[in-house]
Structures are given as structure tokens and as C-alpha cells.
Amino acid sequence: MNKTGKVPGYLDRDLFKNIDTIKAALHNSSDIVTRFFQLFNSPVQASIMYLDVLVDAKEIRDHILAPLQFMTELGENNPENNREDFLKLVENKIPTDGRLEETGDLDEIVQQLLAGKTILFIDGLKAAIIMDTATVVARDIEEPVQEHLIRGPRDGFTEEFKNNIGLIRTKMKNPSLTIKTMEKGVRTKRKIAILYEESIARSEIIEEVQSRLSMIQIDDLPDSGFIEQLIEDNTLSVFPQIQSTERPDKVVAALLEGRVAIVLEGTPFVLIVPVTLSQFIHSPEDYYERWYIGSFIRILRYFAVFLAVFLPATYVSLTSYHQGLLPTDLALSFAGAREGIPFPSFIEALLMEVTLELLREAGVRLPKPLGQTVGIIGGIVIGEAAVTAGIVNPLMVIVVAMTAVSNFAIPSYSLAISLRILRFVVLLFAVVLGMYGMILFFILLITHLLSLKSFGIHYFTPFSPFTKYDWRDFILRMPIQVLNKRPTVFHPKDKVKLPNKGTE
Incomplete structure (x- = not known):
């Protein structure tokens, strides 16, 4: 040996x-x-x-x-x-x-x-x-933990490789569904399946996925997160460039768009490539409800993304540098709320944000019933105690609470945690340069997003490069009858998904 x-x-x-x-x-x-x-x-x-x-x-x-x-x-x-x-x-x-x-x-x-x-x-x-003759000890198929919906299928992937492939096969009874299997891991062999719709997916994307997977050399792949880190385009970017999901219906929808799924043995998370930023904000439920309901909820999510990143920094900028931008009554209200507070607003925001992150992490690590109690009761008790002690003002507690709620409204955990990191970065820009620092951060952020790609696909599509048709399913979700073509960003072989409905 x-x-x-x-x-x-x-x-x-x-x-x-x-x-x-x-x-x-x-x-x-x-x-x-x-x-x-x-x-x-x-x-x-x-x-x-x-x-x-x-x-x-x-x-x-x-x-x-x-x-x-x-x-x-x-x-x-x-x-x-x-x-x-x-x-x-x-x-x-x-x-x-x-x-x-x-x-x-x-x-x-x-x-x-x-x-x-x-x-x-x-x-x-x-x-x-x-x-x-293998006997596999696997848990039953259950509702996804991170991606549960009010309306939609209740089944989620498990750690069993064949079951996950079977869930996709069950929902996509199509002879064009192609599955290619390989084994990776130098010391511990694990199966990896590449799934794509032969008549839709572009051959360049398939070949790129196979090429990147073939170059993986590692002792073991305990989770699909290892694959994600090993094959993504830009390892220094804070933004996720590969989509992970526990939902079979989400994988099937991606395959029908011309994308590729990667299934790893031993994990309930399936990877989908390529991906754009907007798809982390979208949810399957957007399509299961009527178009105006889906559009309204999606607009709320985009607003939540903005609040999750910029709300604390905006508060710090206005209270520290740009009080003149506020109406007089509101400025006096802010000043009155801060009376007697020994710390500048930046320190207030930093203390509350760090405390919130600690509570969030503690709630995840503790047993499930106890974790929920610590997250809710701990936040209320600590916030109330901090206000009573005069360490922070009530407005700061409201700002931090609104930021946390906005972060929870984002469907993708990978994007949500990335925005949590960016929130601290923009807070530093705001405390140094105020609103000008926030504008500078925004310019740098957009520049980075414009340069980012996922398997050759521009990450900021359809905003840039501008693709007219894909705006029908970007911020608003137009009626199903209008979404008669597959997303043009992935350049599918078969562009039409609703025949005889026109192609405009």
C-alpha cells in the first residue's frame, strides 16, 4: 500500500x-x-x-x-x-x-x-x-431546515447519495436528464454526480464544471462546502459564487434553466452552478404564488438587503456627521435620545452588532428549544438592560433590531452571512468619512460585483451586462405566461419553455 x-x-x-x-x-x-x-x-x-x-x-x-x-x-x-x-x-x-x-x-x-x-x-x-450488499443508515426525507416554505413541496435532500439522485429523478422524468458520476478523495473516496439537462445546458458550462472537479486533489470531501471553495472563481470575494440548496424542486428548476447540479455523497446540500446575485434573493415560493404576491415579497427582500448592509452605517453617519440632512424635529429627537450616552454612536452600533452576532451564534450552537429561547429572551433582556444602564440609546436598539430582521428575510444563508460581514465594513467607512464613506463603499462594492463571475457568467446580470428579457424575472416576477423563455444569461440550447406564446 x-x-x-x-x-x-x-x-x-x-x-x-x-x-x-x-x-x-x-x-x-x-x-x-x-x-x-x-x-x-x-x-x-x-x-x-x-x-x-x-x-x-x-x-x-x-x-x-x-x-x-x-x-x-x-x-x-x-x-x-x-x-x-x-x-x-x-x-x-x-x-x-x-x-x-x-x-x-x-x-x-x-x-x-x-x-x-x-x-x-x-x-x-x-x-x-x-x-x-451495502446497508445504509440514513434519516428519513424531511422538510428542509434552512429553506422551508409556506407553500411548496416539503421534501428535502438527505445524506444518502442514491436518495438524493432519486428525488431529482422523481421530479424530472426526462430522458435528457444526464448524470455523470466520479469519485474524489485521495484517502476517502466519495461519489460526486454531475447532473444537467442535455438538450438545454450549454456544453461549455458542462465542460468547465467537469474540468474543475477533475482537478480536485484532497484527502476527503466531508461536505459540498469543500467543493464550493475548491472550484469557485474568486476565493477572495465575500460573495457566494455557487448556490447550495436542500430543495429538490429548486435543483430541477435550475436544471431546466440550463444550469448544472453537483451532488456529493454524504451531504444534504446540492450545489448549483453558475449563479447570479439575484438568484440568492429569489425563492421558489415567488413562483408558487401569483405574480403580484411574488413580486411584492421579492421587492421587500431587495429592500431588506439594503437595510441589512447600510442601516446602522446610515444612522451613524446622520448622527455623527450630517445632522443637517435631518428634519429639525427628527434631529432634536435623535439628540434627546442620545443625551447622557457616554459613547459615540459608532461604539454604540459596534457593541450592539457584536452582541447580536454572539446571541445569534449561541442560539445556533445550543440545543434547538433552548437556542430559540436564548436568541429571543437574551436579545430583549440585554437590549433593555443596555438602555436602562445608559450604555446605548433606544433608537440604536431599534436600528440593530431592524437590521437583524432584514437579514433574516434573505432566503440564502450564504448571502445573508456575507452581508453581515459587509455591514461591519461599511460601518467603518461611515465612521471615518460619514455619508461620503458610504458612497465610496457603495462604488467599490458595485465595481467588485461587476467584475465577479460564476463559471464564466457575469455575477451582476441582468443589471450588467444589461439583458432586457431577464428583467422580467429580476426585481419583479412577471406572470408565468410572460416568462416564456429561459434566462438568456445562461445561453441555453433550447431558449423557449412555453411554446406558441411568442418569443419577445
Whole structure:
């Protein structure tokens, strides 16, 4: 075995030598089970090997050992006569539901054992038969934790690879749905599936995804977040450039737009590429409700994005530098609220924002019922105590609370946490230069967004570059009848999704 855990070489004709080689590759682990028996009650010696913590022992006993030991239909076939016919006979006598494979590669055999497969060795043959007997302990399909909706499907992805592929297949019964599978991980192999709609997705995007995934070299991929960080365009940007989701309906909608999905074994989060900034603000529920309801809620979200980033900085700028921009009565109200406060407004905002982030993080880490209590009660108690003690003024508590509520209104956690970071950056700009600092920050932010790409697609589309048609599903969500074409930003092969409705 080399440093990466691979087992070079091929099987020998000697059954016992093969068994010893495989055991040595697995360091004689205590969960290795080896059973020797006479094949079909003949003199031919055989053995099965598996890891008992990964397999269904009853299936092995009833569907593998029993047929191979007690059936007496060997006839003239034996390893010394016709090897191919003999192997076919053995495979035909194993009534397993899974697919049978034949290999002589030692490394492949070890990897299949670690995946829960059972291996059949036959003395005199340089090939082994791999049988799928894996038993997977997986949680039931439940409603997504982060992306629950008032109206829409309730099923979400789980950690089981086949279940996730099946959920997508169930919702997208289309022969053009193409699935390409590979394995990644130098020491721990994990399956990765690339899904796309062959008749819609552009070949350049598919090839780029495959190319970036093929270059991944890492010991293990415990979560799709590793893939996201390894294949994104700009690792220094605070903005997410790959969309992750727990919702199968969201993946299907993306595939029908000409995008590509990446499914990783062992995680309930599926990645979607490419992506634009606006798609992090959109929600599947926008399309499940009537267009004016979806448009109204979407406008609220865009407003929430602005408040989540700029509201504390705006308050600090107005109270510290630009009181003349406020109406007289409002300026006097602000001044009266701040009377007796020992800290400047920037320190007030910083204290409250940091406290809010600590409460938010504590609520996530604590047990679920207790976490909700700490988040709500802790915020109320600390805010009230801070005002009573004269550390902060009530207006600052309102500003911070409005900022937190706005952040929670953003559907994507990845974008929401990015905006939380930007909120502190713009706060620093505001305390140094006031409103001018905020304008400078805004210019830098827009410049960065204009330069950002996701798998060759401009991140700030359809705002820039301007695409007229895509504005129908940008800030407003026009009626379904009007959205008769797929988003032009992804350059799909088949542009029309509602035939005979016009193309304008």
C-alpha cells in the first residue's frame, strides 16, 4: 500500500494469497469477515469477504452463501475448463438486487469493500465478483431546515447519495436528464454526480464544471462546502459564487434553466452552478404564488438587503456627521435620545452588532428549544438592560433590531452571512468619512460585483451586462405566461419553455 492508501497490483490465482493481501491492505481490521466454502458442493474452493459493519448480513446469508453452497449445477464448468462460462454461471446463481461487477484490480476491490460491497473470490481465477450488499443508515426525507416554505413541496435532500439522485429523478422524468458520476478523495473516496439537462445546458458550462472537479486533489470531501471553495472563481470575494440548496424542486428548476447540479455523497446540500446575485434573493415560493404576491415579497427582500448592509452605517453617519440632512424635529429627537450616552454612536452600533452576532451564534450552537429561547429572551433582556444602564440609546436598539430582521428575510444563508460581514465594513467607512464613506463603499462594492463571475457568467446580470428579457424575472416576477423563455444569461440550447406564446 502506498502513502495515499492505494493498493497496487492484481489478483493472483491462489485464493488464500488473495485473501491475505486484502487483509493486509486493511491492516487486519477486526470488522473483516471471511467465509470459505466449497462452491456448488464441488471441489472448487471459494470465499466471500465483507466488512460486517457496512453490509446486510441476512442478504449475504440467504442470497449469496445459500445459492453458491448448495446448488449442484456446476456441470462441466470449472476454473480449469472455461473461465468465462464459469463466472457467468456463478453470477446467474446470485439473486441479488444490485449490479454484479467483475474485477481483478486489488485497489478497486479494497475500495468496494469500504463501500459496503461483498467480494467473491474463487480459487484458480484472477478475477473477483463484486456484489452490492451495502446497508445504509440514513434519516428519513424531511422538510428542509434552512429553506422551508409556506407553500411548496416539503421534501428535502438527505445524506444518502442514491436518495438524493432519486428525488431529482422523481421530479424530472426526462430522458435528457444526464448524470455523470466520479469519485474524489485521495484517502476517502466519495461519489460526486454531475447532473444537467442535455438538450438545454450549454456544453461549455458542462465542460468547465467537469474540468474543475477533475482537478480536485484532497484527502476527503466531508461536505459540498469543500467543493464550493475548491472550484469557485474568486476565493477572495465575500460573495457566494455557487448556490447550495436542500430543495429538490429548486435543483430541477435550475436544471431546466440550463444550469448544472453537483451532488456529493454524504451531504444534504446540492450545489448549483453558475449563479447570479439575484438568484440568492429569489425563492421558489415567488413562483408558487401569483405574480403580484411574488413580486411584492421579492421587492421587500431587495429592500431588506439594503437595510441589512447600510442601516446602522446610515444612522451613524446622520448622527455623527450630517445632522443637517435631518428634519429639525427628527434631529432634536435623535439628540434627546442620545443625551447622557457616554459613547459615540459608532461604539454604540459596534457593541450592539457584536452582541447580536454572539446571541445569534449561541442560539445556533445550543440545543434547538433552548437556542430559540436564548436568541429571543437574551436579545430583549440585554437590549433593555443596555438602555436602562445608559450604555446605548433606544433608537440604536431599534436600528440593530431592524437590521437583524432584514437579514433574516434573505432566503440564502450564504448571502445573508456575507452581508453581515459587509455591514461591519461599511460601518467603518461611515465612521471615518460619514455619508461620503458610504458612497465610496457603495462604488467599490458595485465595481467588485461587476467584475465577479460564476463559471464564466457575469455575477451582476441582468443589471450588467444589461439583458432586457431577464428583467422580467429580476426585481419583479412577471406572470408565468410572460416568462416564456429561459434566462438568456445562461445561453441555453433550447431558449423557449412555453411554446406558441411568442418569443419577445
